[in-house]
Structures are given as structure tokens and as C-alpha cells.
Amino acid sequence: MPSNRKRHTATSRRSFIKYAGAAGTIGLTGLAGCASDDAGNGGGGGNGSGGGTAGGGNAEEVVIGSNHPLSGGLASTGTGMHNAVRLAAERKNEAGGIESLGGAQVTVIKGDNQGKQELGGQVSQELIEEGAHLLTGCYASPATTSATQVAERAKTPFVVSVAADDDILQGRGLNYVYRPQPPAKKMAEDYATLVPEAIRDNGGTLDTAGLFYVNNSYGQAIRNHLKTFLPENDVEVVAETALEFGASNANTQVSKLKGADPDTIIATTYVPGGVTLMKALRDQNYRPPHLTACASATFTDDDAVADLGQAANGVMDNNYALNPTIEKTEEVKQQFNKQFDQGFSATVGMAYTAAEVAIAGIEAAGSTDKDEINAALEKLEYADHIAAMGPVSFKENGENENALAPVNQVQEGAVKVVYPEEYAEAKPQV
Template identity: 35%
Template sequence: MMSVLLVIVGACSDSNVQGSDYESDGNSVKIGSIHPLSGGLAQEGQEMRDAIRLAIEEVNEAGGIKSLDGAKIELVESDHEGLAEKGVTEVQKLDSAKVVGIIGTYSSGVALPATQEAERSGIPFVVDIGSADEITERGFKYTFRMQPPATSFSKDFLTYFEEINKSTNTPLKTAVIVHEDSVFGSSIAKAINEQAEEYELEVLATLPHSAATADLSTTINKITSLKPDIVLSTTYLRDGVMLVEGLQNTKFTPKAIIGVANGAFSNASFITDEAAANQNLMDVNYTINPKSEEATKVKEAYLEKYNKHLGPNAAYSYMAAKVLIDAIERAGSTDRTAVMQALEETDYTDHILPQDTIKFDEKGQNINARAVLNQIFENESKVVYPEEYQEVEYVYPAN
């Protein structure tokens, strides 16, 4: 069995790029990974980085890039720390490291400037997670996104809401939107507000907050005074936990708490470690295809190797790596333009996502990307809608 060729060479003291001073032996292909490996989003970033490592290990053990005489994939890891300005400088360092393509970034606020810098440098950039519509709306040729955009998340939520509302004798009619205030949460909240009336959902209030906040008491007091049927939540892990626990400490219980692209409710650690807070929580989000045998194998391999569960974010990073490597294989070249052109022609069927073939439109958006409705039952998140991916029946209203 071939050994995995990952960059483990220490980074220079003035750089967050691990192994940027590595001298290639001529039989390896460098790809870059840029995620939050430190700071408030480090847990999620490290999970995503590990999924990319797993994907690379599988390819290398299977013989590497066959069209390039078995060249091994070499991962150059970069830490943007959750900072937009670091997104730009780390792309520049990855450019200097001569990567063929980049995968990232988890944060839309980092993805926007990072992909702009990659476009300027002509580096193919596969966005694993980053929901802001603008990411693929700027006419860029080198940016490709795996996950659904914000407007798609919102549309999927409202469609699912309408369908499951028909199944209950007590339809839910009012909502309060709570979201972290970066471009990520703000774009989702904006899209829901723009479409809610069409689906007969009344939004009573939209309450933004900083993901780094230490106090959501004002938000929670506002929710309890308005008494909505639903609390809609777009957060990261820390503030998502704070919101749910804060609501549970009040006398008000909404009929449903539903995440829309929620970074907490589909987080593997939240699902397994927050049993007192998470029962029956719903989340309209990307996930792994529960009907896929290949997805099961990947989950088991990830758990065995890293002793942690493969969450939705990591699943998309895994597939982003596979898609980028597939493009390099088909290009038969490390020329960045050739790889970009191969990405444009992607038609990837053997994947682990709840969608049809992975294909990109002229803007670089994965045209079949979709969110599903997940619900947490006893430390497991299950797909409850749509029916083609459904694992169990949903509980709705949840309370």
C-alpha cells in the first residue's frame, strides 16, 4: 500500500501555510486547503481539513493521478483564522507554493475576497462551504461552488415548510428570524424575508447578532415577547448553542426551531454532545446522502481515522477534494487553466451527496446542489424530507 504524501513540513514563522517551503520531487501535485484552523471556527475548519486529507489518502493509495504517471497529491494547508484579510494573504501564499487548485473556505466572508484573489491569480478555487449568492455572481471563471447558495437554501426551506405544514392540523404561520450578522447569515435572512409572503409565512422580526457575542439575552427576550410559531435560526456552532439553551431557560417554547444552513444544528458535535438541547430540532441544510453505500463507507473511514463523525461540512470538503482531483486527472496537466476548463466540464456521478450528478453552470455553481430537511432524534440527525432521501418520518410541530 502506498504511503500518503501530505505536507507535514513546518511552516515559516511568518506564514500560516503549512509546508509552503516544500520542494516537490517532481512526482507530486500540490493542492491547497484554506479553512479556519484556529479561532472561533477552528473545530469546523479542522473537520473539513481532515476530510480533504482522507480524500487525498484514498486517491494516493489507489495510485495517484494516473494521467500524470501516478503523481501523488500533496496537500498544502492554510489557516485563514476566520478573517477576510487572511483569506487574501493565504491565497497569495498558496499561489507562491504553486498549488494547482484551492479548496475552501467555510466562511462566506472569507470566500468572497479569497476567490477574488484566486481569480486575479488564475487559480481554480472549489468552494466547499460558503453560501453567499455573490460568490458565483461576479462573472469569475476560476470559482466553482459545491453547496447550494443562500437563495436556494431559503427557497428549499420555504418549499419544505409549505409541504409539511399541509400535514398538520395546526399549521405554523409566524416566525422570528435569528441570524449571525456576517454576509452568511444576512444573505439567508434577506432571501427568506423576500420570499416568505408568497408562502404565507409572516416574519414578525429579524434579529441579527455577532457570531462572537457573549450574550443573546436581548434576542431571546424579543422572541419570548413576540411568541412566534417558529424560530428560524442561521448561526455558527457557539451562538447556535447559546440561542437554543437560552430559549429553553424561558417559559416560552416555540412550536418548532428550524435552522436554515445552521452551523450548529447540523454540526456533528452538537448532534452527539448536546442531547439536552437538540431533540427534534430541524435544519434545512446540506448533508450526506443517507441512501448511499459509498457515503456509509466514507463515514466509517473518517470515524476510524479521526475518531470523530463526518458532519455535513466535512462531507462537502471531501467531495470538493474529489472533484478537484478528478479535474486534474481529466486535464492530465497541472496547468491551472487546463484544470479550470476540466472543472467546467465536470460530470461527477459517484459521490456521497443528496443530489444528482455534480455539474457546474456557466457561473461555477453546482446546478444540482440542494438542501434537505434534517431532524435530530436521540443524538442522530436524520433526513426527513424530501421523500427520496427520507430516513424517518418527521415530528412537526416539534413541540
């Protein structure tokens, strides 16, 4: 049955005009390169239309399109996220496939958006044409913005794997897009509530902050919300500075922050930007009393933390987190590490969770019809996931009503959840 979700309908047409141009030349194919993966039975089937097996029954396969950066500056994390989608599909297939479709196998096909906005939409279009019944992606918020617009126009459900910008969902009149993770506003609110509390309750002082953020929609959104929420929690922002995406040097930014002498620097970056920050701090022999982050992939990425060594110890980052209190988390992590020989970071884990949510929606629909999958996602409540938050259940605007960004801390070279206590595996070290 068709989707009943209607939100911000008055802005739908205007939003389409605004974002269609950002999607780039979506009518062209081949530039980003789509391919099938070995998570299922090979390539996609069909022409990507809304048709398919409806109302339960049998199907040979269901196809998920993975739209992530597989080359360029975000390739390391993006490849891990794509592999997480593959693993979710493989685990479902090993468990018997989509039971409501007679054991249909889940196939994953992929496209490389290179972290670029102009390729996000194009890759979505290619994956849909290749036969995807549902899409997931994209990590970089600008790429996700264009990717979701194309999916919406094609009436193809899209489960965001990771992308923080509020505007991906809010105010765009989207009916086919869902985000299990917290958006930028929630990430900043959780930082302002949880991190000062964790530091103060353990004997530290956090009265002033300096903001260091990547200069794109993701970084700007977090910055703006932090400036709202931090004063409400008795933290004054005394300096802020932006790093251009892809920049290899942050000495000017660190000099500005050092001059303001805040109790903490709050980093909001992709993995390379956080590494660049740490290098500049080392070069200037400077570190604030507390080095923290909000929604920064650097300090929840096992490989990046290992590369940074002792310098990473003590850094707190409120971000997506894997739930260390359940056995499934370690089981999935060990399987991923063994199969793909790379770290299973919180960002990669959120991509895995998004893929499981997508698969659960297909299972609940009992159909490959896109509108029926969409209707199932609207009503879904999925608790059997590995993220440190409550059941995934979507509000009318497509956001997860139980999304949470807990506090992680690097302790003795390992990323540990330290707050709130219901998900903590260690106490904060201040």
C-alpha cells in the same frame, strides 16, 4: 488549453478593485501560517505558476491548497473540513493516484485563515506561492470572498468547500471559482419550499416565523432571501434579530423573538451561534412550537448535537446533507471517524465532496496546468459523491446546477435526512 468561461466580464475590473482591499495585505507571508500535510508526499512543488504537465502524461504529484479556519472560533468545524480534504486525497492516492497523470499522488497543503476576511486572501496567496495547483475553502463567507479574489487574479482554480453568500460568485466576473453546494438564495428557497411542506404534511402548523441570524454577509444573505421566499409559501416573518459574530449571549435576541410568539424560530448561524441560541432559550424557559434552521451548521454537527443533548431533538435544518441511501457515505464517514476521531458532519461532508470534485477535475484534465484544470471543471459532471443531491455540474457562473439543501432533523440525538423522500432515512417528527 485556456479556459473559455466568460461571465459578467463587464464588472470584472470594478469587482477586482472592490475586493482587492478586502483581501488584506496579501503580499506579506507567514502571518496565517501555511504548512504541508500528510495526505500525499509532503510540501508543494514549484512556484505556483500556471505551468505544469499538459495534455496528459506523468507527474509526481498534484497539490491542493486547503484554506480553512484552523484556529479561532470556527476552528473545530474548520479543522474537520481540512481533514475531509486530506481524506479525499488519501482515498484517491490509495486507489492509485491520478491515473491520467501516471498515478501522480495528491498532496494537500494547508493555511489557517482563522475565519477572518483579511486572512482569506493572504492564505490563498501563500498556498499558491507554495505550489498549489488548485485551492479549496474557506467556510466563513467573508474569508471566502477575499480568498477567491486572490485565486482569480492568479488564475488558480478554486472549488468552494462551504460558503453560502451569493456574492462570492455572482456579479464578480470570476472565471476560476466553482461552488458545489447551494448558495444562500437556493438555501433559503429550499427552506421555504421544503420545511413548511414537511411540517404541514405531518400535522403541524407553520404560518409565522422569527429570524435569528449571525450578523455578517452569510447571515444577512439568508435573512434577505427568507423574507422573499417565506411569504410565497404562506409564512409571515413576524420578527427578526441578529447576533454579532462571536457573541456569547443571545438573551436580548430571544426575548424579542419570544414576544413575537412565532410558530418557528429559524436560526442561521455557525456552530457557536446556534449553541448560544439554545442556551438563551433554556435560560428563558422558552421554545416555539417548531425550532428550525436554515443553513446553520449547529444542527447538522454531530459533536454540537451531542453537547446540546435532549434540547436538540426535533430541530429541523435545511442544509447540506450526506446521502444516506448509498453505501459510500457510510464507508467514508466511518473512515473519517476512525482516522480523525471527530464527527463527520454535513458541513465536513460537503468539504469532502468539494475535494472529490477538485480531484475529479484534475483527473479529467490529465494535467497540472491550471488553465487545463479549469477547463475540465467547467465541463465536469461528477455523480460519484456522497452529498444528498444530483450530479455536480457547473453552470456558466460557477454554481452547481443540481445543488440542493435537504431537510435534516435531530431525532434521538442523531442527525437524519427527512425530506425530500428520495434522500430520506426517516420521516419528519412534528
